Amino acid sequence: MREYDVIVVGSGVWGAATTWALAKRGYRVLGLDQYLPPHNKGSHGGETRLARLSNSSGEPIQLTIETLDLWRALGREVDQQILLETGTMFVGQAGSRWFDSTLENLAESPFDYELETPAKAMERIAGVKIMPNESVIWEPAGNVILVESAIKGLHLAARRLGAEFEFNRAVTDWTASPRGVKVATVESKYRAQKLVIAVGAFSETFLGLNLPLIVERQVVFNFPMIRDSHVLPSFYFAAPPGSEAAPSYGCSEPDGTYKVSIAGTGNCISPDEMTQNVTHAELERVQDVVMERLPILDKEPTKSMVCMWSEVSDGSWLLDKHPSYNNVIVGAGCNGRGFRYGAVIGEMLADLVEEKGSSVLNMFGMKRFDDY
Numbered sequence: 001m002r003e004y005d006v007i008v009v010g011s012g013v014w015g016a017a018t019t020w021a022l023a024k025r026g027y028r029v030l031g032l033d034q035y036l037p038p039h040n041k042g043s044h045g046g047e048t049r050l051a052r053l054s055n056s057s058g059e060p061i062q063l064t065i066e067t068l069d070l071w072r073a074l075g076r077e078v079d080q081q082i083l084l085e086t087g088t089m090f091v092g093q094a095g096s097r098w099f100d101s102t103l104e105n106l107a108e109s110p111f112d113y114e115l116e117t118p119a120k121a122m123e124r125i126a127g128v129k130i131m132p133n134e135s136v137i138w139e140p141a142g143n144v145i146l147v148e149s150a151i152k153g154l155h156l157a158a159r160r161l162g163a164e165f166e167f168n169r170a171v172t173d174w175t176a177s178p179r180g181v182k183v184a185t186v187e188s189k190y191r192a193q194k195l196v197i198a199v200g201a202f203s204e205t206f207l208g209l210n211l212p213l214i215v216e217r218q219v220v221f222n223f224p225m226i227r228d229s230h231v232l233p234s235f236y237f238a239a240p241p242g243s244e245a246a247p248s249y250g251c252s253e254p255d256g257t258y259k260v261s262i263a264g265t266g267n268c269i270s271p272d273e274m275t276q277n278v279t280h281a282e283l284e285r286v287q288d289v290v291m292e293r294l295p296i297l298d299k300e301p302t303k304s305m306v307c308m309w310s311e312v313s314d315g316s317w318l319l320d321k322h323p324s325y326n327n328v329i330v331g332a333g334c335n336g337r338g339f340r341y342g343a344v345i346g347e348m349l350a351d352l353v354e355e356k357g358s359s360v361l362n363m364f365g366m367k368r369f370d371d372y
């Protein structure tokens, strides 16, 4: 049986970032994944993720600064472009929860931004429709993250520091005791001092902890540009005041198309039910956004992609020790902003392995739920 200091189950963005963080700290680490990441059977599918500097959900600004620094450091380490600085526009009416919280967050941050009128914003980007009663928050340094470069970069950087990965190896069993952990796949058995579980949407199935977690199906479509193929900034269109609906959003993709989706439509699934089939109703909802907001795009998509994210009941992440085992660390509840924060979440999960607590980590602990 092979032995490691730490085994990390899941080598998507959180698990891969944790493996890199632990390898940097000198641990002998093994990363295991049931598939070959990047893939489109979990939460990181597709080519891109938006990485605005603002947030609407109360994560400390320091985490944004640290995660972007880590992505840049990874890009230098593996000599790959991971972040594309396209700028981000957040469009909405004053009084909309998402719009107001974004503005408040930026006002407290050191990041550059401008509050623009619809006319000024439409001058900046011809072919985008902004309503007269809306305002636009322009973040010039908003980014798009290239998923494949990011995930493969994390694997490469971790390997260079001695970490090992085994892909297409589903973990079928694990046990923990104060003496260490044992992990089994169909092919092999492994032993380690500590275990990190970062299996994304599969967390509930894998952990069986009855966590307050749901898994939501998400659908994105790519549309060709009608006029030219210059890189557009990323967009968020906030729902009007009084609506709790999450924004629709979009960004330029490396193939010259523009990806558009509507976040958090409430379509809960079990992770093994996810297929890449899309319905006509799902397409029509996104086409409505394209026709209303982005007439610069042709309304017939070139492709679609289905993905799923998991969400804890309070919308925040779950980063903590397993309630029954001190040497098992759990990262779950990735939600719709878990990719851009993935690099710093890897560091936080590595801190938990080293039993380093912090006030920031306390925000994401299990104790906030009554049952744990």
Ligand SMILES: Cc1cc2nc3c(=O)[nH]c(=O)nc-3n(C[C@H](O)[C@H](O)[C@H](O)COP(=O)(O)OP(=O)(O)OC[C@H]3O[C@@H](n4cnc5c(N)ncnc54)[C@H](O)[C@@H]3O)c2cc1C
Binding pocket: 009, 010, 011, 012, 013, 014, 015, 032, 033, 034, 035, 037, 041, 042, 043, 044, 045, 048, 049, 050, 051, 169, 170, 171, 172, 198, 199, 200, 201, 202, 206, 218, 219, 220, 261, 307, 308, 309, 334, 335, 336, 337, 338, 339, 340, 341, 342
């Ligand atoms: C459509 C969509 C758009 C999004 N847009 C954004 C965005 O713009 N910005 C942003 O920051 N975030 C975004 N997100 C969220 C982000 O992609 C996720 O938060 C992030 O990918 C979560 O990473 P993860 O490592 O937790 O999960 P994953 O990347 O899914 O990794 C989990 C891994 O665990 C493996 N695994 C599961 N079970 C086992 C097992 N038994 N044995 C071994 N391995 C196992 C899986 O194969 C998988 O590779 C979006 C998500 C979706 C679906």
